Amino acid sequence: MRIALDAMGGDNAPYEIVWGGAFAAAQTADSIILVGDEPQIKNAFLTRHPTLRPTPNVTELLQSGKLKIVHTDESIAMDDAPAAAVRRKKNCSINVCMRMVKENEADAAVSAGNSGAMAASALFILGRIKGVSRPAIATVMPTANADRPLLLLDAGANTDCHYEWLREFATMGEAYSRLVLGPQKPEVGLMSIGTEDCKGNELTKRAFALLRHYAPTLNFKGNVEGHDVFEGNIDVIVCDGFVGNVILKTSESAAHAIGGWLKRIIMSKFIYKLAALILKPALRQFKRHMDPEVFGGAPLLGVNGNVIITHGSSSARAIAYACKAGSRAAEHNVAREIETNIAALPPAPTEEELEATQRANECSEK
């Protein structure tokens, strides 16, 4: 697969990005196209990456064509308004990546840049899949079950959602989970404040009625709650982008705080430090388990092409994982699968039918 990698996006661009791309090119069957300012990219390769092992042989990769550089000197500044900037700066690196996907010169686009700019550029250049109202950012999260990561969407692209969008998120999430993450028949849940059918707010109660209608097609399992996020008992959770963003960031905050507490307590006594030394490999393994980097970035689902958004602070290692995610999405043609699945959906229920389902679900006390 050919991955167009935005070399200029992210807090650590271009250094971590280009080394991550080189690492992916060296370690996988994919070829990586670095899109950005060529002098800056070449300059970044002059300083060997301090932690990536084995260090990729950049000269060889460039010669063999496994690694390519596509030059563009337009870039988006940190204080540019993202949507306006991608429209104004036609040749900024993100736009060039998207155009390569559009014109079949690349199979997926990957960027650690501003996710708003990313989404705007994807919409502007690739366009939406037929039947999708709003693209969504899906995030892969670790769970207590190592073999069953969770796909959560929308993780922040759409703050206020129509209930029908949540059904679209379910269709898109089901396809990505099944094709890229492994489960043959992913189970889909709706984020709510209790698992009972009647629980929720106005948005989720209506979405519940709609999802229930499509339950056999979407393998919809009903409401889930915050307790289910890390349980490993569900494959896909849909919610509006406000709630998804809060879940994602709260989880990161909890993991960070818990790690900090543990460290502070261990550092408080010499004997604890000694024990921690013995536990070091275990603690490293523990840290890796919690590390969102290995899950390889968040797909932007619903656009005509495979697009992976990664954290702004992505390291070279995270970039390499994101390229791998882009490659897998392209390999399984997720965008096409979503389009097919949407076209194959049974007819939508009428407003009256939805209303009736919703009334039947109301908690008994009301």
Add this chain to the structure above:
Amino acid sequence: MRIALDAMGGDNAPYEIVWGGAFAAAQTADSIILVGDEPQIKNAFLTRHPTLRPTPNVTELLQSGKLKIVHTDESIAMDDAPAAAVRRKKNCSINVCMRMVKENEADAAVSAGNSGAMAASALFILGRIKGVSRPAIATVMPTANADRPLLLLDAGANTDCHYEWLREFATMGEAYSRLVLGPQKPEVGLMSIGTEDCKGNELTKRAFALLRHYAPTLNFKGNVEGHDVFEGNIDVIVCDGFVGNVILKTSESAAHAIGGWLKRIIMSKFIYKLAALILKPALRQFKRHMDPEVFGGAPLLGVNGNVIITHGSSSARAIAYACKAGSRAAEHNVAREIETNIAALPPAPTEEELEATQRANECSEK
């Protein structure tokens, strides 16, 4: 202070509840009134609690009046619709607790029962504070800063909120935080998806404009995001009850999963187990730091009286902490303070003023 404790509410009622009440009576200056079925309560005291130390001397406490039993044999079944049940069963234990607060026979009510029933009973018997549209459940959460716990509200009482309610939550949360949790001038944040003024959904953008208007009075610090939940950089976070409930449960889920991963990795090798043995006191301390029990239940703010709701699975220890929280709320007369603060608020902005503030806050690209 006199605490009316619902002996019949919660998964572990009456056993854990009554022992928790006895422990609180023995260890603090408060007197505890156990409200529930007298034979069941007395029967529970026949089996000494396995972990509470020092074991309270129940006979002595009952004789001295530090511990009392108020008999009622009506109770709410698990499958009763809560709001209807508290209206139908006039003498159920929750209602009796509330009436004791109302009639000044108790200074606070504490229950581990169904929080919906609790809120319904409080509204029905105690009524709302003037100027409060909807009571809210506030939850105290641990943060990276041990001296700065977070008060999060609403944690689940109101799923769909009007933006003005979020301002009321801020007023109520500020009062509780200042009087009970310690900070002299609590800082209040609004849960959003980024810290910039322009970030949020329709609800929070409007609430932001309103809170900005009252910023000097409420010490409103602007938007916060999920990353701030455990940072210890803010005292009060307001959000709608759907989002609050998701934050609370997701955090519990993350802590549970992280603990599980750590345990599994440590148990995987003999040498790790050995090191963990040395670390045992540290790990216990760590567990205690994460333990929500010590924060003593969630106040139901906005009703005319001090009401503490605790987790349905509360242990005796959690109940004792909840009684303590009830006592502190009563001591500082939180309900009265909220009423006074609401009455003293400067005049509300007009819809036009709010509209203008909101427009001025929009992100530049829009």
